[in-house]
Amino acid sequence: MVNIPLHTGDGAGRRERILDAAHKLFRSQGYEHTGTREIAVEAGVGEGTIFYHFGSKAGVLEALSRRFSSQLLESLSAGEPMEALAFPILIDRAFDYVHRFGLHHQQLGLPLDSPELTHFMIAENEIHLAFIRSVLEAHRLSGKLRQDVDIKAAAEILLAVLAHAILTVFAYGRRDEEAAFRREVNRVAAAFLKSSI
Incomplete structure (x- = not known):
């Protein structure tokens, strides 16, 4: 024993x-x-x-997934008011977070094609979307975005662009192109937000 x-x-x-x-x-x-x-x-x-x-072990996995999402959101906001968060800063913080802690699937020890990862990523995606919607809503309330901007659609577009860039750089081994991907995400976010002012 x-x-x-x-x-x-x-x-x-x-x-x-x-x-x-x-x-x-x-x-x-x-x-x-x-x-x-x-x-x-x-x-x-x-x-x-x-x-x-x-x-269960799956419950441990779920709790870890929530913990990582909370850490990411804390890292992104860094205690600043939502209306003060500029998207270039958020983009840099997202990349920096992955540098420090790894991608979600790496933190959880799961392969990218794991059904467990898919389940939790769908749930966590809603948390990330809610955060981006909060930032966009704060920008709208402070006059940085037009009142007619579809916050839900804007958040989905911005998250999709950012997630694609981060996955490409970190999951598919294109780290040598990280600077170019950061610039591209910033360009897309800036163009989108400029059209929404």
Whole structure:
């Protein structure tokens, strides 16, 4: 029998240790090759604690996905008011975030064609769209955008352009072209926003 050093502490602390352990193991071994027992050992908790907090390994994955989205949004806004966020700054922060932490699928230890990744990316896409809509709405309220701009459509276009550039650079190995992709995303965003003033 293996003795697992168990940590005592509050539930939030255990939950964070589980997420940290899962993140480490998913990145090093992959999601498919990591079991809840390994996560428990790495986190210093009983395996049942994982099921108590997350329900399943998929629940851990979902919580990690939400955590990464929250970190991304915090990194993008950096505590600034929405109306002060300029799109060139947001674009740079998005690229910088991926440089620091990796793409979503890399953080979760999932291949790009994974059904689990597809499920969570669809859900997280709504969070990212809501953030961009909030920025656009703040710009509209401050007079930087026309009142008749379709905020929902604008957010979808801007997110699609940014996501395409980031995936091309980081997932498909075109890092040598990153500067060109950043310029292109900025050009498209600027042209779109200029037509909306």
